[in-house]
Amino acid sequence: MIRIAIIGLGLIGTSLGMALRNADPKESPIGHITITGFDRDLKVTREARGRLAIDREARTLADAVHDAQIVVVATPVRAIRDVFGELASLLPNGAIVTDVASTKAMVCHWASELLPSTVTFIGGHPMAGREQSGPGAADPDLFRGAIYCLTTISTTTPQAVEAVEAMVRTIGAKPYYIDPEEHDAYVAGISHLPLLLSVGLVTATGNSPAWKEMAPLAATGFRDVSRLASGDPAMQRDILLTNPHGLSRWIDEVIRFLVTARDQITAGDAEAIEQLLQQAKATRDAWLASKPHLRPGEADFTSMPTVERPSLLGLRWPKRNE
Numbered sequence: 001m002i003r004i005a006i007i008g009l010g011l012i013g014t015s016l017g018m019a020l021r022n023a024d025p026k027e028s029p030i031g032h033i034t035i036t037g038f039d040r041d042l043k044v045t046r047e048a049r050g051r052l053a054i055d056r057e058a059r060t061l062a063d064a065v066h067d068a069q070i071v072v073v074a075t076p077v078r079a080i081r082d083v084f085g086e087l088a089s090l091l092p093n094g095a096i097v098t099d100v101a102s103t104k105a106m107v108c109h110w111a112s113e114l115l116p117s118t119v120t121f122i123g124g125h126p127m128a129g130r131e132q133s134g135p136g137a138a139d140p141d142l143f144r145g146a147i148y149c150l151t152t153i154s155t156t157t158p159q160a161v162e163a164v165e166a167m168v169r170t171i172g173a174k175p176y177y178i179d180p181e182e183h184d185a186y187v188a189g190i191s192h193l194p195l196l197l198s199v200g201l202v203t204a205t206g207n208s209p210a211w212k213e214m215a216p217l218a219a220t221g222f223r224d225v226s227r228l229a230s231g232d233p234a235m236q237r238d239i240l241l242t243n244p245h246g247l248s249r250w251i252d253e254v255i256r257f258l259v260t261a262r263d264q265i266t267a268g269d270a271e272a273i274e275q276l277l278q279q280a281k282a283t284r285d286a287w288l289a290s291k292p293h294l295r296p297g298e299a300d301f302t303s304m305p306t307v308e309r310p311s312l313l314g315l316r317w318p319k320r321n322e
Contacts, residue, residue, distance in 0.1 A: 002033045004167075005068035007061065007083060009039040009048040010232070011129065012100050013074030014138035017053030019171035022140045029166040038064035047135045062090045070163060072124075073099040077238035080107055084114040093118040096160045098167075100124055102187065103242040104151045104180040112153050120160040123151035123180060126173055127191070133232035144172035151180045188246030192239055193254065196247070198228035199236075 004020065006013045017035050025032040037054030038061060039045045045057045058064035065071050065087065073083050080099060091097065097119055101107050104123045111121040128146040130137060148168045152161065165175045178186075201222070205211060240247060264272045 002030055002070065003036070003068050004033055004070045004072065005036045005038065005058070005064045006054065006072045006074055007038050007064060008074035008076075008079075009037050009044050009053065009135055010074065010235070011133050011135070011137050012126065012142075013037070013039075013072070014048045014051060014053040014135035015140065015142040016072060016074065016100070016126075016171065017048060018051060018138055018140035019143055020167070021052060021055070023170045028170040030163070030170045036064050036068065044135055048138075051135055051138060053135065053138065061086055065090050065092070065095070067092060068095055070167065071095055071097045073097065073101075076232075076235050077101045077103055077107065077242045079238070081110045081114070084110050088114055088116050091116065091119045095119045096163050097121045098124045098164050100126055101242075102191065102239045104149070104183045106242045108151055108153050108180045112155070117155070120155060120157045121153055122156050122160050122164050123149075123153075124164065124168070125149040125151075125183065125187070126168075127187075128173075129231075131227050131230040133235065141172070146173050147176045148173035149176050149178050149183055151178060151183055153180075184243050185246045185249075188243050189250045192243055192247050193250040195228045195231070195236060196240070196251070197254070198226050202226050202229040 006017050009017070017037060020030075020033055020035060023030075034056070035054045036056045036058050037045055037048050038058040039048070042059070045054075048054055049057050061083075068091075071087070071091065073080055073087075075083055080101060084097075087097070095118075097111065097115060098121070099107055101123070102125055104125060108121075108123050111123070115121055126143050126146055126148045128142050130139075130142070148171075150161070150164060150168070168175045205214060205218075205222075208214065261273070261276065264276070
């Protein structure tokens with residue numbers, strides 16, 4: 001029996017718990033599990049329990065992790081530093097700590113700085129989500145087929161890699177190992193920039209004196225592009241503030257694009273505008289045709305049977321601190 005603690009029971013934490021508890025222990029690479037959940041808001045913890053995301057409700061952080069073998073921190077990004085600080089004296093020797101934050105460089109730095117040498121850390125980021133927030137929006141299939149980024153630090157052990165990868169595969173996601181800084185640079189463009197553009201669209205149009213007249217005309221295009229603006233503001237704030245360098249680069253790129261597009265439209269340059277649109281269409285169509293989230297060569301292995309990893313269950317799991 002593997003004991004997992006989930007700290008933070010919002011959309012991702014609750015969805016993770018539901019996905020893990022729904023897995024067949026006979027087929028799961030992690031086997032039988034029991035999940036303890038903790039959230040600062042007791043109502044949220046109770047709702048997660050009601051949604052069958054956890055087996056047991058913890059009233060304190062200490063209670064949640066006192067015998068945990070894997071600890072998943074699923075709080076807003078900037079709260080993780082404080083959580084790591086609190087966990088430092090509470091974690092059992094040998095525990096494996098991971099997270100689900102959308103940025104990784106700062107989180108990995110905090111883990112190296114604050115977590116004790118008696119535990120090991122491996123960062124995580126499931127490339128999945130939705131605009132709704134809280135346990136009420138949780139979905140056990142949220143991660144199925146999604147890329148799940150994993151980032152190691154200098155002290156990450158092979159046992160931790162094996163255990164967290166097994167957890168990722170159990171929820172139907174695909175492990176994807178990546179450097180923390182590289183991760184942040186990439187997701188700034190394909191995840192954080194779309195959020196900011198969505199917010200920009202809603203802000204620009206919503207602040208217009210004509211918004212009341214425009215709103216009834218807004219249809220599928222506006223709804224699709226503005227969807228991300230309906231996300232959790234606190235979570236989104238932390239994502240943006242913990243990836244300033246990566247995001248600033250992409251903001252500059254979009255500014256250059258908009259200025260160029262504005263000048264071409266003002267000049268009536270039909271050829272340039274059509275070329276711009278054709279290039280964007282070709283890029284997106286090629287991306288869709290490449291089966292997003294399927295890495296090069298991965299298709300060759302999708303039909304292969306799952307290989308058992310008996311060493312996972314043979315690990316020396318942590319004992320409670322004396």
